[in-house]
Amino acid sequence: MQLIGHLLLALLLTLAAASPARKPQPLLRAHLAEPSAQSAPDSLPLRIRALLADTAVTAGHRPLLCHDGRGTNAFYSRRDYAPAWSAGSQVSASGHAALALLQKVEEYGLQPNNYHVPALQALAKSIGPAGASARQRIRQARFEILLTDGLLRFALHLRRGQLRELKPSPLEKADSLFEPSAWLARALEAPEFVPELLRCQPQQREYQQLQQALARWRQRPLGRDSVRIRRAQQLALTLERWRWQAIPDSNYVLVNLPAYALEVVHGDTVLQTHRLVIGKPESPTPTLSSKLRVFTLAPEWRVPYSIATEEILPRLRDNPRYAARHNFSIYNAQGELIDPTEVDWWDVRKKRFYYTIRQNPGPGNALGSVIFRFRNPYEVYLHATYDTRDFKRPYRALGHGCMRMERPMELASYLVGADSLRATLPSEAELAAAPVPRRVTLAHPVPLHVRYATCAVVAGQLRFYADVYKQDEALRQQLFGRGVN
Structure with a gap:
């Protein structure tokens, strides 16, 4: 038996020696694998596919870091991983155009490092008509992927802003959210x-004019001029805000709080401009979007609780006849009209204020001749005033949160449009003489947008406004850090 075992072992060793040795199979690594002559024509698609699949970190090797790996892969998957920015062994015309666009992202208020621009510039210089070597295909594949990933992020930031990538823009609908890879493919x-890609930006006049102003601002190198750098940053952060609160309408009423101004916009034309008084910094007017559906002529003012207790109550304590002098009617908890001279207002406390105060229509009414009410969660409105002195002040953040406007009947006339009501709208003087409340419902509601933009293009001129609510600095630091004082 022992002899048979030795014979079998010798036979196995002989067969093993006669068999060809099997070489270990290398891992599919785009930076290591050499294409065969047969696969050379398709090696760039294979390289792109391999790089997108290469996520392992090994000694001396790190995979490409994509901001949107899923979107980049979806883009190439649609085209079966065929290159998008290459022509043979060189960068194609579309590739050069795409890279040139990313090199100018500062004209859109963005920063090149966020879109692989330094790496892409170096790769573009290293790609040339040297033939289809393995190293050349590797560089081309890296250029392809980084350029696509940079463009996807660029498009997303143009659409939604840098700080709110995951929040849909007002330009998007629930059933058609923005998909950068599909947009780039189209x-x-x-x-x-380039023009087609840039259509993902807000198309409204305020954004477009401001973006073009920033591009012109940057035509002269900023160098170390801290004032020009801060102005460029102010333009950039305002563009960021516009992306968050883009306006999808073509005809609308726009309030810009730092400008203390209301504009009636029709397409690319401003039909009316009105000066405003807005909320004080301690009671700021909020940004919002709503629709103007109704306005009231010669309105009654129902005094808010805070104003009644903090401003009117002290005056009633000093002189109960203050109510009659300012056309106020006061009602008790049962809704009964009372005589304010019969109340000991010194015995009334803020926490035990069981009264309702209304100011009757007519001269002296805080709402003036007309109030434009619109749905919003803040209980703020747009209204007139009989005291127009504040409109002459350069600083007009003086109110409680609502917006007071000059020449309000011009806006009322625009809102009713060609309706027969236009001919019957009274003047402010007529409303003061005969203050009878009248509610007007619009046949066609008009969008209203209240925004916060500390710079804007007005009548072709770039203007900068004071940061009245001190909102710019925090956003500046989020976008640019603390570099410039």
Whole structure:
């Protein structure tokens, strides 16, 4: 038996020696694998696919870091991983156009480092007509992926802003959210790639004019001029806000709080401009979007509880006849009209204020000749005033949160449009003489947008406004850090 065992072992060793040795199979690494002559024509798609699949970190190797790996892979998957920015062994015309666009992202208030621009510039210089070597294909594949990823992030930031990537823009609908990879694919198929890609930005006049102003501002190098750098940052952060609160309408009423101004906008034209008084910094007017559906002529003012207890109550304590002098009617908890001279107002406390105060229509009414009410969670409105002195002040953050406007009947006339009501609208003087409340419901509601923009293009001129609510600095630091004082 022992002899048979030795014979079998010798036979196995002989067969093993006669068999060809099997070489270990290398891992599929785009930076290591050499294409065979047969696969060379398809090696760039293979390289792109391999790089997108390469997520392992090993000694001396780190995979490409994509901001949107899923979107980049979806973009190439649609085209079966065929290159999008290459022509043979060189960068294609569309690739050069795309890279040139990313090199100018500062004109859109963005920063090149966020879109792989330094790496792309270095790769573009290293790609040339040297032939289809392995190293050349590797560089091309890296250029392809980084350029696509940079463009996807650029498009997303143009659409939604840098700090709110995950929050849909007002330009999007629930059933058609913005998908950068699909947008980029469509732009690449368009006759003009760059203009088509840039259509993802807000198209409203305020954003477009401000973006063009920033591009012109940056035509002269900023250098170490801290004033020009801060102004460029102010333009950039205002563009960021506009992306968060883009306006999807073409005809609308726009309030810009730092400008203390209301504009009636029709397409690219401003039809009316009105000066405003807005809320004080301690009671700021909020930004919002709503619709103007109704306004009331010669309105009654129902005094808010805070104003009644903090401003009117002290005056009633000094002189109960203050109510009659300012056309106030006061009601008790049962809704009965009372005589304010019969109340000991010194015995009334803020926490035990069981009265309702209303100011009757007519001269002296805080709401003036007309109030424009609109749905909002803040209980703020747009209204007139009989005291127009504040409109002459350069600083007009003086109110409780609502917006007071000059020449309100011009806005009322615009809102009713060609309606027969336009001919019957009274003047402010007529409303003062005969203050009878009248409610007007609009046949066609008009969008209203209240925004906070500390710079804007007005009549072709770039203007900068004071940061009345001190909102710019925190946003500046989020976007640019603390670099410039």
